[in-house]
Amino acid sequence: MKITIIGAGNIGSAMARGLAQRKEIDVTITNISKGKLEPLKEECPHLNISYNNAEAIQGADLIIIAVKPWRAQSAVDTFRDVLDYDHQMIGSVVGGMGTDEISSLFTRPDGKLPAVFYIIPNTAIAVQESMTFICSARASQEQNDAVQRVFDTLGMTMFVEERFMNAGLVVASCGIAYAMRYIRAAMEGGIELGLYASDAQKVVIQTLKGASVLLQKNGNHPELEIDRVTTPAGLTIRGLAAMEEAGFSASVIRGLRASMPK
Ligand SMILES: NC(=O)c1ccc[n+]([C@@H]2O[C@H](COP(=O)([O-])OP(=O)(O)OC[C@H]3O[C@@H](n4cnc5c(N)ncnc54)[C@H](OP(=O)(O)O)[C@@H]3O)[C@@H](O)[C@H]2O)c1
Structure with a gap:
């Protein structure tokens, strides 16, 4: 070719x-x-x-x-x-x-x-x-x-079919930028908790890679993998609840919607 x-x-x-x-x-x-x-x-x-x-x-x-x-x-x-x-x-x-x-x-x-x-x-x-x-x-x-x-x-x-292209454009093509923003935010959080910036970057990248490979390999819904990490009354659920209280999922969805071509 x-x-x-x-x-x-x-x-x-x-x-x-x-x-x-x-x-x-x-x-x-x-x-x-x-x-x-x-x-x-x-x-x-x-x-x-x-x-x-x-x-x-x-x-x-x-x-x-x-x-x-x-x-x-x-x-x-x-x-x-x-x-x-x-x-x-x-x-x-x-x-x-x-x-x-x-x-x-x-x-x-x-x-x-x-x-x-x-x-x-x-x-x-x-x-x-x-x-x-x-x-x-x-x-x-x-x-x-x-x-x-x-x-x-x-x-x-x-x-x-062509009618799916705009959603693809937003979720995958613009999505690279959104993923980078999550990485940056998680790095900043890691630095606040005491990690050096270069370590924080490695840690966040490997964690995201692990999450992606887990889902790719077992095909599970993300919520099932989340359940495996959330001990009742444990640390993870406290973090997730605080993120959602600050509008995490709603912000991501709103951002995707705002990116849709008119
Ligand atoms: N960036 C992304 O992630 C992404 C993803 C998917 C699709 N797209 C789409 O891809 C397109 C390009 O985006 P981009 O970010 O790559 O833009 P870009 O960085 O501005 O690149 C466009 C290139 O085309 C060159 N060019 C303009 N007219 C030309 C001509 N007549 N002959 C040969 N070269 C010419 C420009 O030259 P000079 O500027 O050097 O003069 C420039 O290097 C956009 O329409 C965008 O919607 C982008």
Whole structure:
């Protein structure tokens, strides 16, 4: 599979870093301004870099647009005329831009449109631990499978109906930031209780990793694992009750709701 990524910003370069680990995938990444591509190439020598989008998409099976929404049309304009609408697939990670909107960037007089994938990874794609949501328009089952296989190598993928994409975007993509805030808060608490900052960070990360692996391995509901830690009249239940009194669960849910695209 040959992939060209248009835009070497946060998510474009994170995807390139992750994909560069897969020897079976040939990755080219482009950027409009100078200065971002060379350090990336130094870090990942297998990557191809280019400042010319039209050249960079030659022979690509999948072209992934990774620019800010307001720069998507101008980015597409740089290569639309040389795109093979029958064989080249378009992916876009532009948040909140669904398959209709992505397709409209490719409108041409004969009305033909390419197969389009709306892909929402998160930044953990750089370490091959993304939670990625994908939906498509005009793609064959074979094309859907091929694109899913690429992202399966970069973490976990859910191929969904388009109506689920916004929830996926909020919970998984914005969710990385929310998880980081929990980590920061728990670290601050640990420091207040006497841990050094560097130790607090290690402790919180390992504890969260343990919680995640427990749930992944046994498939239990989190409340069942919580029950195992909460001795009647013990310490954990006192902590949980104080957190809920301060609005922990309600705050998380309210934050997720506030993030939903309108
Ligand atoms: N950050 C995330 O976690 C995340 C997750 C999922 C989806 N997304 C989506 O991904 C998109 C990109 O977000 P980001 O945070 O990566 O933005 P970003 O850091 O601003 O990166 C966009 C990159 O695209 C480059 N670019 C703009 N026009 C171009 C063109 N015509 N040809 C080649 N490169 C071009 C920009 O170049 P210069 O700025 O150097 O000029 C910039 O390096 C957004 O639409 C966002 O919704 C982000």
